[in-house]
Amino acid sequence: MSMSVIRTLKPNVTEKEAMRTFSSPGISAFLWRMRSGPLRKIAAAYVPFRLYRVRYELGRTPHTRLFALDAVDGSLDLFEFPRVPADRELLSFDSRNRLTAALSEDRSIELLREKVLRIVFQQGFFKLREPRLEITGEPNEIYLPYWLGFYGGGETARCRVMDAVRRRIEGAKASAFFEHWLAA
Secondary structure (H helix, E strand, O other): OEEEEEEEEEOOOHHHHHHHHOOOOOOOHHHHHHHHOOEEEEEEEEEEEEEEEEEEEEOOOOEEEEEEOOOOOOOOOEEEOOOOOOHHHHHEEEEEEEOOOOOOOOHHHHHHHHHHHHHHHHHHHHHEEEEEEEEEEEEEEEEEEEEEEEEEEHOOOEEEEOOOOOOOEEEEEHHHHHHHHHHH
């Protein structure tokens, strides 16, 4: 992992807040510690996301939404933005704790199409006459911040993930995503 300047969305969770969440006395944190061992340390990690503008019609109403898909393997949850993040909402700095984009543009669009169709169908399956999406890529890739809590130790270390923008603990899919990156 070489050092390089990345542009990341400003986190909404400080290191101190993340530490407090990972070591909280709540039921979820307690069960995690019982299964995985004690919290050993935390670290920030940054995931590259590509921005896409998606246009579709629901009923006869046109919709335009801005989604971000992770550029590593497309498995993380989509982010939705009201607009392209402005420079004042981004930080630029050097970091080795960043994942590398590995997903081709074609595969990104294919995965995005599937995920957006699921979202649209949830809004009103019967209102969608023809599932036709117009997807346009935005020019800049941005990184999104996550906090990783490391539990256990030695061969049995586990990773718990907090989305540092949405301020929420992620599930097993995100934990597996980061554990795979750390093992590589």
